[in-house]
Structure formats: structure tokens, C-alpha cells
Amino acid sequence: MTARVLIAGLWHETNTFSPIATDLKAFRAYQWAEGTDLATRYAGTNTEIGGMLKGAAAVGFQAVPGLFAGAIPSGPVTASAFETLAGRIADAARRERPDGILLALHGAMVAEGVPEADAALARRVRDCAPADVPIVATYDLHANISQPLVDACDLLIGYDTFPHTDMGARGEEAAARLAALLATGNRPAKVFRKLAMITVPQTQATAEPPMAAVMARVAQAEAVDGVDVVSVAQGFAYADVDHLGIAVTGFGSDPKAVTREVAAVVDAIETAREQFQPVLVPVMEAVGVAAEPGTGPVVLVEPADNVGGGAPGDGTAILAEMVRRRVPGTIVIWDPSAAAGARGRKRFAGPVGGRTLPDLHGAPVTVEGTVVFDEPAVRYVRDGAYMTGQQVPMGDVAVVRTDFGLNVVLTGERVMPFDDTHLRRVGIDPAGEPALVAKSGSAWKIAFQAIARRAVVVDTGGVCASLIERLPYTRSGPRRCWPLNGVC
Numbered sequence: 001m002t003a004r005v006l007i008a009g010l011w012h013e014t015n016t017f018s019p020i021a022t023d024l025k026a027f028r029a030y031q032w033a034e035g036t037d038l039a040t041r042y043a044g045t046n047t048e049i050g051g052m053l054k055g056a057a058a059v060g061f062q063a064v065p066g067l068f069a070g071a072i073p074s075g076p077v078t079a080s081a082f083e084t085l086a087g088r089i090a091d092a093a094r095r096e097r098p099d100g101i102l103l104a105l106h107g108a109m110v111a112e113g114v115p116e117a118d119a120a121l122a123r124r125v126r127d128c129a130p131a132d133v134p135i136v137a138t139y140d141l142h143a144n145i146s147q148p149l150v151d152a153c154d155l156l157i158g159y160d161t162f163p164h165t166d167m168g169a170r171g172e173e174a175a176a177r178l179a180a181l182l183a184t185g186n187r188p189a190k191v192f193r194k195l196a197m198i199t200v201p202q203t204q205a206t207a208e209p210p211m212a213a214v215m216a217r218v219a220q221a222e223a224v225d226g227v228d229v230v231s232v233a234q235g236f237a238y239a240d241v242d243h244l245g246i247a248v249t250g251f252g253s254d255p256k257a258v259t260r261e262v263a264a265v266v267d268a269i270e271t272a273r274e275q276f277q278p279v280l281v282p283v284m285e286a287v288g289v290a291a292e293p294g295t296g297p298v299v300l301v302e303p304a305d306n307v308g309g310g311a312p313g314d315g316t317a318i319l320a321e322m323v324r325r326r327v328p329g330t331i332v333i334w335d336p337s338a339a340a341g342a343r344g345r346k347r348f349a350g351p352v353g354g355r356t357l358p359d360l361h362g363a364p365v366t367v368e369g370t371v372v373f374d375e376p377a378v379r380y381v382r383d384g385a386y387m388t389g390q391q392v393p394m395g396d397v398a399v400v401r402t403d404f405g406l407n408v409v410l411t412g413e414r415v416m417p418f419d420d421t422h423l424r425r426v427g428i429d430p431a432g433e434p435a436l437v438a439k440s441g442s443a444w445k446i447a448f449q450a451i452a453r454r455a456v457v458v459d460t461g462g463v464c465a466s467l468i469e470r471l472p473y474t475r476s477g478p479r480r481c482w483p484l485n486g487v488c
């Protein structure tokens with residue numbers, strides 16, 4: 001008999017230092033699809049849901065599409081939004097009585113009053129689903145995994161890449177692993193190890209040291225008989241929660257082999273510890289590099305205002321220095337009111353950015369120039385290697401070009417630079433720019449590394465600062481971890 005498999009998910013990376021609350025509106029604005037709309041919207045995309053749909057078809061499942069919702073990383077999910085979303089997914093598990101469940105999770109979601117929100121969701125689905133229904137879940141490499149999540153699921157599969165180009169592949173793998181569990185009736189042994197370590201996106205790219213060696217060890221582990229899946233969750237540093245930090249999860253039929261291989265991956269991470277220290281350049285020096293003549297853009301990377309990590313994307317430290325020194329290039333600033341003020345005009349002069357956290361991310365900066373692009377409700381479809389095919393809203397957008405050639409892209413929605421389409425869509429050819437500011441940790445590499453003359457990681461303040469010693473952690477969990485131990 002054809003197995004009926006519920007496909008659903010909830011995706012949010014929560015920055016508990018961000019004051020931007022994540023409500024239902026934020027999910028509706030970014031990713032929200034349910035029932036037949038889920039299949040229509042995500043089929044063929046390089047996302048977990050896209051991969052799960054593809055994998056389900058390949059193994060002959062009857063897919064039962066539930067709800068998938070995702071919001072751009074921001075502050076804690078409101079209690080009512082979490083209740084609504086988790087409730088809908090759990091209700092589907094009860095109502096549909098599926099034979100198996102595929103869940104696309106992030107793993108670093110924090111809701112008001114629910115610090116381990118992914119675990120709470122998975123537990124609720126488990127409790128609502130028929131007894132013993134296998135649950136296979138995917139998680140982001142930035143998950144803060146905790147024991148309750150491991151307990152609630154039969155098998156967890158983390159992304160093996162950062163930037164995350166394998167979301168679709170992991171979704172597909174989840175369907176194949178679920179098919180094996182259904183075919184045999186067996187449940188894999190689980191091994192979960194938590195490390196007292198936190199790292200930051202800047203040093204987590206899986207194709208570069210030190211993570212390349214760690215992921216090579218993961219591949220070696222997964223080739224061992226009796227070991228099915230080993231994943232590294234680097235954790236998401238910008239959450240003041242006790243279950244913060246790196247984790248390694250392993251699943252397979254041979255508990256001894258899984259335990260041994262997970263331990264070897266833990267060793268590889270701990271051995272590389274000092275290589276996870278980020279290196280940053282002061283703002284004045286970095287903008288000075290961007291001002292030097294040359295071919296191709298200098299990418300000024302600003303991890304502290306990483307939109308993909310929950311920062312507002314309206315930080316002005318680099319903008320202020322570029323304006324002061326009249327450095328040409330392109331910078332994207334989230335500023336719905338400035339975007340609205342520029343729309344319908346030939347010229348714009350006024351304060352830009354610095355609306356959310358001026359003490360940390362800089363005060364508004366006055367920008368003056370010609371409005372060279374102006375369009376309401378801009379959308380585009382990601383065509384880079386990351387989340388390929390996903391629809392992205394930019395909100396109302398205006399581009400103000402100063403007389404010294406700096407394009408200030410004012411957006412109504414916060415935009416994660418996971419591809420260069422967000423610039424090309426508003427009339428900017430990134431390869432032709434002398435400087436590009438990327439408010440990103442490492443994901444910018446997918447968009448700009450191939451065209452960059454040079455990349456400089458800039459030291460600014462912010463809720464995603466690479467130097468996490470600056471963040472106001474209050475919980476004991478983070479303080480137990482390297483590099484905070486002994487610092488805070």
C-alpha cells in the first residue's frame with residue numbers, strides 16, 4: 001500500500017538580541033504555503049520542501065502537503081504566532097493520520113516563553129500523530145540542537161553545506177531515509193553530543209578551513225557500515241539560550257559505530273578550535289581598501305548587520321564612512337520610510353537607515369542624490385545556488401545614486417544577499433560596481449565571491465557581531481562555552 005507522508009515545516013532562525021518581533025505577518029510576508037499550494041510553490045526548488053516533494057515522488061509516497069512557513073531571521077517568534085503555526089502542523093498530523101512525517105525545521109527558533117521551539121513543535125507533532133509514526137526532520141547547519149528535539153524525532157538530517165546549497169538534497173535524503181524506516185519497521189540508534197563551543201558564520205564556510213576538514217571527517221563517518229547520517233550543527237550564536245552551541249548528531253543501525261564516528265567528528269571540531277576565531281578589519285581601514293582603484297568590486301562584508309542572522313540591515317557604520325569619503329559602490333539599507341519618501345521623486349535628500357538600534361548599528365545618515373529606480377512591491381525569484389527558485393519579496397524599493405556614484409538601495413523588506421538577483425532586479429550590475437556592501441556572515445560568497453576583487457570583513461557593532469564577547473548574554477549556557485568562558 002502506498003505510504004501517505006505528511007510534509008510540513010517551520011523555519012526561523014531567531015536572534016534574541018533583535019528587537020524586531022516575529023509575528024504571523026512576518027511569516028506571511030516571506031514564506032507561507034499550505035496544502036496543494038505547498039506542492040505548487042516548492043516543487044523543483046532547491047529547498048528542503050522541494051527536496052522532500054521530489055524524494056517522496058521518487059520512493060512512491062503519496063505526499064500529504066501540510067503547512068510550511070518561514071520568516072526572515074529576526075527577534076523571537078511571538079507566542080501567538082508559534083501557537084498558530086505549531087497548532088496547524090500538529091492538527092494536520094492528527095487529522096491526516098499519516099504513515100510517516102517529514103518536517104523541515106531550522107533548529108534555532110526561539111518563541112516567547114519557548115526557548116527550544118523546534119523541539120516543542122516536533123514533540124507536539126509526535127503527540128498528535130498516530131503512535132509510532134516515524135518522523136524524519138531536516139535542520140539548518142546553524143541549529144542549536146537540544147536533547148528534546150533528538151528525542152521527539154526518529155532521525156535528524158542537518159545541512160552539510162554553508163552557504164547552504166544542499167537544502168534540496170537533504171530534503172530528498174529525508175524522504176529516502178523515511179522510506180527505509182517504513183520498509184523495515186526499524187528505528188535507528190541515536191547519538192547526540194553537545195560541545196561547549198560557539199562559532200560565528202564568518203568562520204563556518206564548509207568549503208574552507210577549518211570546516212572543510214570537519215566535513216571531510218563527516219563524509220568518512222557516513223561511509224562506515226551501520227552509520228546512516230552524521231551531521232554537524234554549528235549552532236546559532238545570537239541566541240541567549242541555555243542550549244546554545246555546537247552539536248553533532250548521528251543515526252544508524254550500529255550504535256557502537258555511530259558513537260565512535262560521532263566522537264571522531266567532535267574531536268575534529270575541538271582540535272580546530274582556535275581556527276574558528278574570526279579576523280576583522282576596522283571600518284576606516286576597510287572603506288580605504290574599497291576606495292583604492294582596481295577592477296572588480298571590493299566586497300565589504302558586515303557580519304554584525306547580517307540580515308540572514310536576524311540583524312535589521314539598516315546599520316549605517318559603513319554607509320557613513322563611504323559618504324564621508326565619497327566612495328562609490330552599492331549598499332542596501334532596509335528603510336521602508338526612506339524608500340517611501342524617495343518614491344515618485346527625481347531627487348532624494350534625507351536621513352537613511354539607523355532606525356532600529358542606533359546605539360549599536362549607527363545613527364541615520366543623510367544621503368542626497370538622484371532616484372534611479374523606483375518600484376512598488378518588488379519581488380524576484382532566487383536564481384543562485386542558494387534556495388534556488390524561492391520567491392523573495394523586497395517591498396517598495398527606491399535606489400538613490402549620489403553624485404560620487406554610491407547607489408543606496410532602500411528597501412521596504414529586509415533583504416538577505418543570498419544571490420545577486422536583488423541588485424540586478426533593481427538595475428544594478430554588481431560586477432560593474434567598485435564596492436559592494438554585503439550585510440552577511442558567509443552566505444554573501446554565493447552571490448559575490450566569483451566577481452570580488454577582494455573581500456574585507458568589517459568590524460562594526462551589532463546584534464550579529466562576529467566578536468560575540470560584545471553581546472549581552474545573560475544565560476549561563478552561553479557563558480559555559482568557548483570563547484565566552486572566562487570572558488563574560
Ligand SMILES: [Zn+2]
Pocket residue numbers: 140141142164
Ligand atoms: Zn543557516
